Amino acid sequence: MKDTKWHVRAKALTPDGRAFIGGQRVDALSGATFDCISPIDTRVLTAVARCDQADVDVAVNSARLAFNDRRWAGLAPAERKRILIKFADLTLSYAEELALLETLDMGKPIANSLNMDVPAAANCLRWYGEAVDKIYDEIAPTSDASLALITREPVGVVAAIVPWNYPLLMAAWKIAPALAAGNSVILKPSEKSPLTALRLAEIAIEAGIPTGVFNVVPGYGNEAGSALATHMDVDCIGFTGSTAIGKKIMQYAGQSNLKRVWTELGGKSPNIVCADCPDLDNAVRAAIAGLYYNQGESCNAPSRLFVEASIKDKFLEKALAIIPEFAPGDPLDEKTVMGAIVDDTQLNTVLAYIESGKQEGALLLAGGMRTRTESGGYYIAPTLFDNVQHTMKIAREEIFGPVLSVFSFTRLEDAIQEANATPYGLQAGIWTADINKAHQAARALRAGTVHVNQYAEDDITVPFGGYKQSGNGRDKSLHAFDKYTELKTTWIKLG
Ligand code: NAD
Numbered sequence: 001m002k003d004t005k006w007h008v009r010a011k012a013l014t015p016d017g018r019a020f021i022g023g024q025r026v027d028a029l030s031g032a033t034f035d036c037i038s039p040i041d042t043r044v045l046t047a048v049a050r051c052d053q054a055d056v057d058v059a060v061n062s063a064r065l066a067f068n069d070r071r072w073a074g075l076a077p078a079e080r081k082r083i084l085i086k087f088a089d090l091t092l093s094y095a096e097e098l099a100l101l102e103t104l105d106m107g108k109p110i111a112n113s114l115n116m117d118v119p120a121a122a123n124c125l126r127w128y129g130e131a132v133d134k135i136y137d138e139i140a141p142t143s144d145a146s147l148a149l150i151t152r153e154p155v156g157v158v159a160a161i162v163p164w165n166y167p168l169l170m171a172a173w174k175i176a177p178a179l180a181a182g183n184s185v186i187l188k189p190s191e192k193s194p195l196t197a198l199r200l201a202e203i204a205i206e207a208g209i210p211t212g213v214f215n216v217v218p219g220y221g222n223e224a225g226s227a228l229a230t231h232m233d234v235d236c237i238g239f240t241g242s243t244a245i246g247k248k249i250m251q252y253a254g255q256s257n258l259k260r261v262w263t264e265l266g267g268k269s270p271n272i273v274c275a276d277c278p279d280l281d282n283a284v285r286a287a288i289a290g291l292y293y294n295q296g297e298s299c300n301a302p303s304r305l306f307v308e309a310s311i312k313d314k315f316l317e318k319a320l321a322i323i324p325e326f327a328p329g330d331p332l333d334e335k336t337v338m339g340a341i342v343d344d345t346q347l348n349t350v351l352a353y354i355e356s357g358k359q360e361g362a363l364l365l366a367g368g369m370r371t372r373t374e375s376g377g378y379y380i381a382p383t384l385f386d387n388v389q390h391t392m393k394i395a396r397e398e399i400f401g402p403v404l405s406v407f408s409f410t411r412l413e414d415a416i417q418e419a420n421a422t423p424y425g426l427q428a429g430i431w432t433a434d435i436n437k438a439h440q441a442a443r444a445l446r447a448g449t450v451h452v453n454q455y456a457e458d459d460i461t462v463p464f465g466g467y468k469q470s471g472n473g474r475d476k477s478l479h480a481f482d483k484y485t486e487l488k489t490t491w492i493k494l495g
Contacts, residue, residue: 292323
């Protein structure tokens with residue numbers, strides 16, 4: 001049955017796909033557009049401006065001008081705070097519209113967009129706004145003959161290039177600290193999910209962010225994205241996306257102006273459940289919900305599940321009993337917990353991984369196929385493979401879909417060694433009642449975040465980012481300011 005409210009509102013929605021440059025909506029200079037297609041039923045939502053080098057040049061010039069005349073950077077931090085808090089309030093006031101755009105654009109359930117993504121994005125804007133007038137600079141402990149001031153300054157023009165899995169939230173993680181620090185920002189949303197970013201730019205203007213300070217250039221990665229990453233007048237890139245494109249962005253920086261590059265990349269996170277885990281039901285639910293949340297399209301999804309051999313049968317029995325709760329449903333129904341895969345490319349990628357799991361001899365215990373084909377959209381049943389070997393493709397590569405691989409172990413040190421045997425290092429989990437074991441494992445796991453006896457805690461106050469090829473630098477927390485500020489030393493001779 002259709003959830004009338006959201007279906008009716010979806011029909012009435014007329015999203016604006018034009019770019020946002022220099023404080024206004026504009027078409028791409030070439031006039032080119034691309035169709036924005038909803039994965040929930042493949043309806044065309046709108047035509048989106050296909051920005052390229054020429055549009056990026058205009059956006060960068062506009063951002064540079066705004067930075068140089070200090071219309072934003074020159075405001076007192078308390079004033080930037082006031083405007084960012086208003087930006088957060090307004091974002092919340094448009095929560096239903098933004099949530100609907102997000103769900104239609106990338107397929108996640110409306111309840112998630114409304115209750116998680118939009119409030120978290122607004123909270124991020126508010127948190128950095130509130131932080132910015134509470135951070136002091138430093139005076140170095142030098143001799144009496146001089147004074148050395150160590151101050152933070154905005155880097156200048158920041159480009160944020162973001163993915164499609166949490167379009168609004170990933171954008172907020174970049175733009176909030178970058179704007180709070182006084183930078184001008186150009187946001188390049190994914191071509192698969194540009195709508196909330198474009199709407200956010202209008203909300204920023206309504207909140208009082210001066211024109212030119214926040215621009216949004218939608219378009220393809222190899223056009224608008226690479227134009228930003230190779231631009232000689234972009235000072236910094238905050239990139240979230242795949243490891244393969246992250247490597248390219250670093251090359252572009254080396255080939256152009258050595259702009260600062262900060263990357264939040266892929267993951268293949270291990271989740272290790274020991275036989276002495278304090279609450280098996282909780283561990284099962286966390287493992288299943290953590291992986292299938294957002295259709296498995298989360299960088300930190302615990303996609304490699306290690307279960308101690310003595311409890312594996314019991315664990316799997318419990319897991320298989322709750323997996324049906326995660327069957328995909330209509331994303332516009334508030335009760336749906338799993339929505340649509342973002343597009344046909346990603347659908348086929350995930351299905352190909354499932355096929356390779358079967359071919360390589362893993363044991364398919366749940367899912368493994370496309371569902372809800374009658375909707376016209378892209379849905380995959382929650383999938384679980386047992387008896388996965390570490391050499392298999394599904395064990396090694398990031399799938400970015402609802403596919404869980406299960407391994408068993410008898411010695412924790414072996415599980416940790418396998419857990420670390422990956423180019424990625426975003427997150428990891430360990431479940432045990434033994435505090436020593438938990439601490440030792442947390443130290444041994446090479447990941448930016450380690451979860452102990454849970455896999456869901458998250459907060460704007462803690463850094464988020466990866467070891468190894470999961471990226472460098474951190475989003476969230478005060479540490480994010482490190483990415484968007486330069487440190488300046490000023491020596492003053494005394495007497
Ligand atoms: P992607 O790398 O394909 O694209 C990310 C962004 O880069 C998009 O805006 C895209 O248009 C742009 N892009 C693509 N090619 C480009 C190029 N040549 N030059 C400049 N820009 C280019 O990633 P995706 O498929 O959108 O997102 C999924 C990936 O993002 C996964 O690997 C996931 O793990 C990762 N991710 C990481 C985090 C994190 O915090 N570590 C968070 C969310 C997603």
